[in-house]
Amino acid sequence: MEGFKRIAVKIGSNVLTRADGTLDITRMSALVDQLAALHRSGVEVIMVTSGAVASGRSEMKRTLGGRHLDAVSARQLFSAVGQAKLINRYYELFRDHGIVCGQVLTTKENFATRQHYLNQKHCMEVMLENGVIPIVNENDTISVTELMFTDNDELSGLIATMMSANALIILSNIDGVFDGDPQLPGSRVITDIHPESELQADRFIQTKKSSCGRGGMGTKYRISQKVADEGITVVIANGRRDNILLTIASGSHEVPFTTFHPSQHPTSSVKKWIAHSEGFAKGEIHVNEGAMEALTSAQASSLLPVGVTKVVGEFEKDDIVRIVSPNGLAFAVGRIACDSTQAAALAGKQGGKPLIHYDYLYIE
Numbered sequence: 342m343e344g345f346k347r348i349a350v351k352i353g354s355n356v357l358t359r360a361d362g363t364l365d366i367t368r369m370s371a372l373v374d375q376l377a378a379l380h381r382s383g384v385e386v387i388m389v390t391s392g393a394v395a396s397g398r399s400e401m402k403r404t405l406g407g408r409h410l411d412a413v414s415a416r417q418l419f420s421a422v423g424q425a426k427l428i429n430r431y432y433e434l435f436r437d438h439g440i441v442c443g444q445v446l447t448t449k450e451n452f453a454t455r456q457h458y459l460n461q462k463h464c465m466e467v468m469l470e471n472g473v474i475p476i477v478n479e480n481d482t483i484s485v486t487e488l489m490f491t492d493n494d495e496l497s498g499l500i501a502t503m504m505s506a507n508a509l510i511i512l513s514n515i516d517g518v519f520d521g522d523p524q525l526p527g528s529r530v531i532t533d534i535h536p537e538s539e540l541q542a543d544r545f546i547q548t549k550k551s552s553c554g555r556g557g558m559g560t561k562y563r564i565s566q567k568v569a570d571e572g573i574t575v576v577i578a579n580g581r582r583d584n585i586l587l588t589i590a591s592g593s594h595e596v597p598f599t600t601f602h603p604s605q606h607p608t609s610s611v612k613k614w615i616a617h618s619e620g621f622a623k624g625e626i627h628v629n630e631g632a633m634e635a636l637t638s639a640q641a642s643s644l645l646p647v648g649v650t651k652v653v654g655e656f657e658k659d660d661i662v663r664i665v666s667p668n669g670l671a672f673a674v675g676r677i678a679c680d681s682t683q684a685a686a687l688a689g690k691q692g693g694k695p696l697i698h699y700d701y702l703y704i705e
Contacts, residue, residue, distance in 0.1 A: 345384065345507035345574075345590075346383075346384065346385060346507055347384070347385040347386075347387070347469075347504065347505070347506045347507055348379070348384060348385070348386060348387070348506055348509070348510060348590075349387040349497055349500055349501040349504065349506045349508070349509045349510070350376065350387070350388055350389070350509075350510045350512065350586065351388075351389040351390075351391075351493055351496075351509065351510070351512060352372060352388065352389070352390045352391060352392070352512050352580060353493065353494075353511070353512060353513045353514070353580065354391040354392055354394075354395050355514035356372075356514060356580035356581060357369060357390070357391065357392040357395070358392060358395045358396075361399070362395055362398055362399045363396075363399040364392065364395070364396050364399070364426070364427070364430065366430065368580070368581065369430060369431070369434060370434055371583070371584075372512075372580065372586065373434040373435060373438070374438075375584060375585075375586040376388065376435075376474070376586065377435065377438035377440055378587060379586065379587070379590060380438075380474060381438075384590070385469045386474050387465065387469070387474070387477065387500060387501075387504055387506065388431075388442075388474060388475065388476045388477065389477045389478070389493055389496055389497040389500055390427070390431070390476055390477070390478055390493075391478070391493045392423070392427050393419070393420045393423040393426075393427050393478055393481060394416060394419045394420050394423055394481060395423065396419075396422075396423030396424075396426045396427050397418065397419030397420055397421065397422035397423025397424070397426065398415075398419045398423070400419075400422050400426060401418065416481055417481065417482050417483075420480075420481030420482050421482045424444075424446070424481075424482075427478075428442075428444045428476060435474065440474060441472065441473045441474070442473065442474040442475075442476050443468050443473045443474070443475055444476055444478075445461070445464065445465060445468075445475050445476065445477045445478075446477075446479070446480040447461060447477060447478075447479060447480060447496070448479065448480050448483060449479075449620065449621070450621075452499055452503075452614075452617070452618065453618070453621040453661070454659075455611075455614065455659070455676075458503065458614055461503065462503050462504065465477075465504060466504075477496065477500055478493070478496075479493065479496055492560060494511060494560050494561050494564045495560065495564055495617075497509060497564070498565075498567060498568045498617060499617045501568055501575075502568060502573065502613040502614075502617060503613070503614070505610070506573055507573065507574065508573060508574040508575070508576065509565075509568055509573055509574070509575045509576070510575075510576045510578065510586065510589060511561055511564075511575065511576065511577045511578070512578055512579070512580030512585065512586075513558075513577065513578075513580060514579060515558070515577075515579060516579045516582075516596070516597045516598060516599075517530040517531065517532070517577045517578060517579075517597060517598045518531045518534070518558065518561075518562060518577060518599040519531065530597040530598070530599060531599055532594070532597065532599060532600065533599075533600050533602065534565075534566075534569075534599060534600070534601045534602065535602045536569065536570065536602065536603070536604045536605075561577055565577060565599075565601045566601060567616065567617070568601070569601035569602065569603050569604060570604045571603075571604070571612075571613050571616060572603045572604055572605075572606075573603055574600065574601065574602065574603050575600070575601040575603075576589055576598055576599065576600050576601070577599045577601075578596075578598035578599070579598070585598075611700060611701060612701075612702075615661065615674055615675060615676060615701060615702070615703045616674075616703045618661040618674055619661075619663065619671075619674045619705070621661050622660075622661045622662055622663045622674060623654060623655070623656035623657075623660040623661060623662060624652065624653055624654025624655060624656040624660070624662045624677075624681055625651075625652070625653040625654055625662060625663045625664075625665050625671070626644065626651075626652060626653075626662050626663070626664050626677070626684065626696065626697070627649065627650045627651035627653065627665045627667075628644065628648045628649055628650060628665070628666065628667070629648055629649075629650050629667060630667050631648055632644060632647075632648025632649070633648075633666050633672065635648070636672075636702070636704065637672065637673075641699045642699060643695035643697060643698045643699045643702065644664065644695055644696050644697040644702065645693070645695055645696070646684075646687040646688060646689065646692075646693045646696055647690060647691050647692075649684070649687070649688040649689060649696065650667075650688065650689065651688065652684045652685040652688055653665075654681060655681045656677060656680060656681045657680050657681075658677065658678065658679050658680050659676055659677065659678075660676070660677055661674055661676055661677075662674070662675060662676075662677045662697075664697070664702075671705070672704065672705055673702060673704045673705055674702075674705070675697035675701050675702040675703065676697065676701035676702075677696060677697055678694065678695065678696055678698065678701075
């Protein structure tokens, strides 16, 4: 990974918290030391950090006593208290290195429109241009249920592609993707996964979620593949190993980790946004067999009205919509060129401009 100009580093809850749920300040300090070293060497660093809810939970134990809170209220309370504690600790640790960091709190809705997406991108570009390390986290005080990211793995993938990072490093409490149950002695880390790899992930990836965070290896694998397909190197590594970031950055393989090698045919910046926008889709465009074949062929094709069989949901011009095959499976997402009323009126008709132009279409 030598020579990379910009990297995103996602630090998971299980890296930052001890068994009792309190913040592991020693580990935080060690990671900041490594990030500071990368920063001083000229690498632009973007952090995506978990730990706010865990930090707030440990802080509120005595205050709450035996009182019980529902899941949403607890998450909002713990994150509000914990985020202040977490960012203050990072601020002090980076200050010891003479480095300024800044907080970026975001929600899923901030990625739903191209304008909000570009506003976030501009903010972080300004920070990097002025030597400030962005520290990104989901705003759990207002993100609940369907408005939440799957986890910070999903958020880190969005941030890495939005900021055109050269690499995304996902730090967890496991060495990478194993070829079997990591608890069994015969299992080994898969060190390299290439774009053409056809691994049957369901056979060897553990589906259980982590004890502190919301995600698991299945989510990490899926996000890593998608980000690598967009031309960004992705590494899954154990954030509890000493000097892991510097080891990865040096190109050394003295400790095990998994590298997802990038596609040599990266997507455009607009398509990168659309690729991660499936969760923001406002409606569905159902297509016939001919349209599906045209869209999934090697030749670039736009979605024309004649191939549409049904329009589901209400949406406005430029909203993200899913494209659904004749057998009912969504296989693509795109930015629609008209609203739902116009799309329904045009469905099945010959001629006319594309409902979704190829430049604003991403095939899953």
